[in-house]
Amino acid sequence: MKRRAKPGDYLSARQKNGVPLGADDIYRETWLWLKQRNCENLVNKRLIEAYAQAYARYIQCEEAISTYGLLGKHPTPKMSTALTNL
Numbered sequence: 001m002k003r004r005a006k007p008g009d010y011l012s013a014r015q016k017n018g019v020p021l022g023a024d025d026i027y028r029e030t031w032l033w034l035k036q037r038n039c040e041n042l043v044n045k046r047l048i049e050a051y052a053q054a055y056a057r058y059i060q061c062e063e064a065i066s067t068y069g070l071l072g073k074h075p076t077p078k079m080s081t082a083l084t085n086l
Helices: 023-036 045-068
Strands: 071-073 080-082
Touching: 023 045
Parallel strands: none
Antiparallel strands: 071 080
């Protein structure tokens, strides 16, 4: 019986704002989901880590959009616009 591989430390590293990324939790949830289906040994640990990190970054981006809105710069230098006002 294969034991759960420990997620890399970088998945729980604190970000610049002091909040942990949280990818380690996503890693654990994903590994348990795979284990419940008896296929945890079919997926490489690094692949689960890459998925967990990408999904955590996606969540981080969605939270930033909710907080600050979508900001865009107009192609002409003097005209900036907030895309959320569209």
